[in-house]
Amino acid sequence: MNARMYAVTPAVEAGWRALLEHITQEARVPLTYVPYPAPQPLEQLWARGDLGSVFMCGYPIALGLAAVTPIAAPIPRARWAAHRAVYRSDLIVRQDAPYLALEDTFGARAGWTVEHSQSGFNAFRHHLLAYRTPQRPALYAEMVGNLLTARNVLDAVREGRIDVGPLDAYWHLLIARHAPHLTAGIRVLTSTPVTPMPAFVAAAAAPADMVARLRAAFTRAAQRPWFGPFADLLLLEGFAEASAAAFAPLLQWDAEAQAAGFGLPA
Numbered sequence: 001m002n003a004r005m006y007a008v009t010p011a012v013e014a015g016w017r018a019l020l021e022h023i024t025q026e027a028r029v030p031l032t033y034v035p036y037p038a039p040q041p042l043e044q045l046w047a048r049g050d051l052g053s054v055f056m057c058g059y060p061i062a063l064g065l066a067a068v069t070p071i072a073a074p075i076p077r078a079r080w081a082a083h084r085a086v087y088r089s090d091l092i093v094r095q096d097a098p099y100l101a102l103e104d105t106f107g108a109r110a111g112w113t114v115e116h117s118q119s120g121f122n123a124f125r126h127h128l129l130a131y132r133t134p135q136r137p138a139l140y141a142e143m144v145g146n147l148l149t150a151r152n153v154l155d156a157v158r159e160g161r162i163d164v165g166p167l168d169a170y171w172h173l174l175i176a177r178h179a180p181h182l183t184a185g186i187r188v189l190t191s192t193p194v195t196p197m198p199a200f201v202a203a204a205a206a207p208a209d210m211v212a213r214l215r216a217a218f219t220r221a222a223q224r225p226w227f228g229p230f231a232d233l234l235l236l237e238g239f240a241e242a243s244a245a246a247f248a249p250l251l252q253w254d255a256e257a258q259a260a261g262f263g264l265p266a
């Protein structure tokens with residue numbers, strides 16, 4: 001098991017680890033937490049055959065980047081989530097930047113994380129697609145790709161290396177709560193539409209009864225007396241069942257961008 005995607009600080013990762021231990025014990029599924037810090041490539045983690053409960057973004061699930069079975073996804077404690085297992089991308093700029101709307105950033109510098117990321121790539125590209133015209137096929141003077149992580153996007157904006165970038169909104173909530181000095185100098189210009197939240201997944205070859213027990217333990221976790229402290233630490237309402245079918249619509253966003261000749265944000 002691993003929660004690298006939302007392990008925004010060591011204390012938060014410890015919280016995820018403890019929460020997963022409660023859930024897997026209740027499911028009677030013995031799993032070991034394996035740390036996997038950045039910049040190690042997530043693709044290699046997701047390809048492991050011994051995945052039991054590991055966070056994976058929905059876009060690579062839809063792309064079939066690894067053979068996995070989605071189990072359950074977090075329900076963020078956020079108004080924009082509306083009690084659903086969804087998230088979005090916050091398009092952030094420096095607090096002192098002159099931009100009042102996303103259109104004001106056109107002609108400046110933007111960035112993205114990795115091509116298989118929903119929050120750091122696919123959502124941003126889809127959002128920009130509406131602003132492109134035949135006369136203006138590229139919106140930015142410079143686009144910095146392969147920043148890899150949400151933290152790198154945040155740091156690039158804070159340090160002025162890019163002017164705007166996409167930040168996973170749930171990751172943003174967590175880092176603002178647990179390391180507020182990192183977000184004090186940035187603000188959100190706008191946010192993309194919500195899409196299904198990244199899910200904990202198991203390897204596709206995992207026994208069906210194991211997956212079923214884990215799914216039940218995740219979705220019942222919010223009812224357990226031990227859940228409260230984790231809910232406060234991780235800004236969680238609970239977990240909802242996740243399925244591969246729920247992520248399939250993300251491929252439509254990719255298809256629309258490819259059809260428009262917008263393979264990469266620009």
